[in-house]
Amino acid sequence: FLEVARRAGDYALVGLATSVHLDAEGCIDDLRLVFLSVGDGPVAVQAAEGLIGRRPSSEAIEALCAAVRREVQPADDIHASADYRRHLAGVLTRRTLDLALAKTSVGGS
Numbered sequence: 836f837l838e839v840a841r842r843a844g845d846y847a848l849v850g851l852a853t854s855v856h857l858d859a860e861g862c863i864d865d866l867r868l869v870f871l872s873v874g875d876g877p878v879a880v881q882a883a884e885g886l887i888g889r890r891p892s893s894e895a896i897e898a899l900c901a902a903v904r905r906e907v908q909p910a911d912d913i914h915a916s917a918d919y920r921r922h923l924a925g926v927l928t929r930r931t932l933d934l935a936l937a938k939t940s941v942g943g944s
Contacts, residue, residue, distance in 0.1 A: 849924055
């Protein structure tokens with residue numbers, strides 16, 4: 836889980852919880868991305884399903900980040916524009932997935 840806030844202790848402009856599991860061949864067999872502050876409640880993105888069955892390559896992750904930016908539909912408010920929140924959603928996708936993959940073993944969790 837990572838979040839971006841203007842100051843420590845502030846509400847998150849965007850937050851993301853990521854869970855990933857690799858099969859015995861090193862392919863993603865489960866990936867879940869749930870965002871905070873991009874909708875009325877937690878938002879699970881369907882774009883994550885595009886990586887199921889694929890190896891977590893840099894190209895695949897960048898494609899996922901772009902798909903996430905297209906899928907999330909945050910609103911503008913006094914804290915951040917919708918465009919900025921979409922940008923943060925892509926950045927957090929990359930960061931949380933990199934962290935989760937570093938902690939995940941092939942065939943493990």
